[in-house]
Amino acid sequence: MLLKMTGHSYRFECENLCRVFFPYSPVRVAEGTEPGPGEPWAEAAMEEGGAGWAYAVRASDGERELSRTFTAPERDEYHMTRLLFDALSELTGIRPAWGMLTGVHPVKLLRQHVERLGPGAGTEDFREKWLVSEARTELAGRVLRAQRQAVEELRPDDYSLYVGIPFCPTRCAYCSFISQDMAHAKKAVEPYLELLDLELERAAKIVGELGLRLISVYIGGGTPTTLSAEQLSKLCGRIRATFPMEHCREFTVEAGRPDTLTMEKLLALKGAGVGRISINPQTMSDRVLENIGRRHTAQDVVEGFGLAHRAGFTDINADLIVGLPGDSPEGFEETLEQVLGLSPTNITVHSLAIKRSAELVTDEGALSLHKRPEAAARMMDHAIVRLTKAGFEPYYLYRQTRMAGNLENTGWSRPGSACRYNIYTMDESGTVIACGAGGVTKLKDPYSQDLKRVFNFKYPFEYISRHREILERKDGIKEIYEQFRQRLY
Numbered sequence: 001m002l003l004k005m006t007g008h009s010y011r012f013e014c015e016n017l018c019r020v021f022f023p024y025s026p027v028r029v030a031e032g033t034e035p036g037p038g039e040p041w042a043e044a045a046m047e048e049g050g051a052g053w054a055y056a057v058r059a060s061d062g063e064r065e066l067s068r069t070f071t072a073p074e075r076d077e078y079h080m081t082r083l084l085f086d087a088l089s090e091l092t093g094i095r096p097a098w099g100m101l102t103g104v105h106p107v108k109l110l111r112q113h114v115e116r117l118g119p120g121a122g123t124e125d126f127r128e129k130w131l132v133s134e135a136r137t138e139l140a141g142r143v144l145r146a147q148r149q150a151v152e153e154l155r156p157d158d159y160s161l162y163v164g165i166p167f168c169p170t171r172c173a174y175c176s177f178i179s180q181d182m183a184h185a186k187k188a189v190e191p192y193l194e195l196l197d198l199e200l201e202r203a204a205k206i207v208g209e210l211g212l213r214l215i216s217v218y219i220g221g222g223t224p225t226t227l228s229a230e231q232l233s234k235l236c237g238r239i240r241a242t243f244p245m246e247h248c249r250e251f252t253v254e255a256g257r258p259d260t261l262t263m264e265k266l267l268a269l270k271g272a273g274v275g276r277i278s279i280n281p282q283t284m285s286d287r288v289l290e291n292i293g294r295r296h297t298a299q300d301v302v303e304g305f306g307l308a309h310r311a312g313f314t315d316i317n318a319d320l321i322v323g324l325p326g327d328s329p330e331g332f333e334e335t336l337e338q339v340l341g342l343s344p345t346n347i348t349v350h351s352l353a354i355k356r357s358a359e360l361v362t363d364e365g366a367l368s369l370h371k372r373p374e375a376a377a378r379m380m381d382h383a384i385v386r387l388t389k390a391g392f393e394p395y396y397l398y399r400q401t402r403m404a405g406n407l408e409n410t411g412w413s414r415p416g417s418a419c420r421y422n423i424y425t426m427d428e429s430g431t432v433i434a435c436g437a438g439g440v441t442k443l444k445d446p447y448s449q450d451l452k453r454v455f456n457f458k459y460p461f462e463y464i465s466r467h468r469e470i471l472e473r474k475d476g477i478k479e480i481y482e483q484f485r486q487r488l489y
């Protein structure tokens with residue numbers, strides 16, 4: 001799709017909106033070019049005139065063309081993007097469930113509306129301003145209410161610790177993370193863990209000097225249970241020995257791939273005080289698992305849950321994905337029933353990101369489900385109804401660009417088993433100190449909406465070779481926190 005802009009620089013939002021309506025046509029932003037034959041295009045222009053600001057959009061789906069104009073006394077990004085949204089929606093007949101929202105954190109935005117105007121008027125303002133559907137407004141409102149206690153209980157000096165283990169036994173075909181498969185990265189594991197220890201020590205020293213309070217630990221990846229029982233035990237032990245744990249309310253490890261689980265590893269985790277784990281089926285169809293290159297079966301998931309229960313784990317999350325190639329709404333319903341039968345306390349329902357599926361499958365038959373966004377929407381709607389009926393509440397929600405059906409990822413939990421780390425990191429309501437490759441430290445100013453990010457290198461090999469820079473960046477945390485505190489006085 002060709003996007004032309006005149007008189008403004010609202011490229012990011014305009015481009016994202018074009019993607020919502022034409023997800024299979026890469027957006028190129030260019031002036032002085034003409035669209036190719038049959039290529040969709042849009043022109044978004046604004047200029048100052050006698051009556052204020054004139055906004056104009058012309059757009060075409062490659063066949064039909066329409067134009068819209070609007071005038072307002074002020075120059076405003078909202079007016080420009082709203083006009084573009086209206087034009088593209090009329091042109092394509094698509095009414096996106098999340099309306100004009102293309103950002104990652106709709107619940108955070110709803111919270112800001114509610115804080116400004118109160119629950120009723122704030123929610124209505126959110127829905128009307130951003131053209132969010134009734135159903136998605138209600139979902140976001142339920143998430144906001146479910147998070148309230150965890151957010152209200154946060155103290156200014158609280159933080160969560162994230163530790164990244166960027167290794168997996170093999171690489172799934174749809175994966176867009178930085179994880180390395182063991183065939184290529186086996187030799188890097190021990191050096192990585194040694195440097196991770198150093199980073200943990202540095203982080204502990206800094207948070208100690210700042211007087212911060214650890215309330216939650218999350219070891220994610222990748223697949224942390226790719227490590228041996230001994231390595232897992234050592235890593236968890238290092239965290240316990242390095243950070244004061246007396247206020248820590250949860251300790252989670254992503255066991256992810258069921259093919260990595262053994263009783264020895266689970267007992268090592270249990271013995272190290274891990275209370276929550278995640279075992280991720282994605283789907284319970286062996287055929288779909290094969291389509292997405294996940295080298296395990298549905299039976300492995302059943303056995304993984306059995307092992308985890310026997311090891312004493314009662315708090316277990318299961319990740320699922322809607323919109324997988326070769327899946328169907330009926331297949332997804334069957335998956336959900338089977339997973340509910342395994343008694344998880346959390347179920348996280350993701351929408352497949354289109355970029356991944358596009359790399360994943362070239363054959364039209366397998367991709368066809370993904371190209372029917374209504375099928376992914378049916379799966380997601382079913383999950384909302386079925387999980388609600390089963391006693392789960394949605395408690396965190398985030399979006400990515402290019403998601404199947406332009407939907408969302410939602411974490412559901414049984415009462416009392418919401419993972420606080422997920423709330424604080426996804427909703428950006430609390431500080432997260434991240435260690436390991438791919439880790440993004442998010443420093444939330446407890447006295448304002450300000451959030452500062454400190455990035456680690458993404459790949460394990462970079463993490464190892466440029467570790468000194470990682471430690472230097474960690475040192476920057478102290479200065480940022482001190483700036484937060486100075487603003488108070």
Ligand code: SF4
Nearest residue numbers: 168171172175179222
């Ligand atoms: S288990 Fe997860 S992180 Fe690992 S390769 Fe598969 S999708 Fe990627």
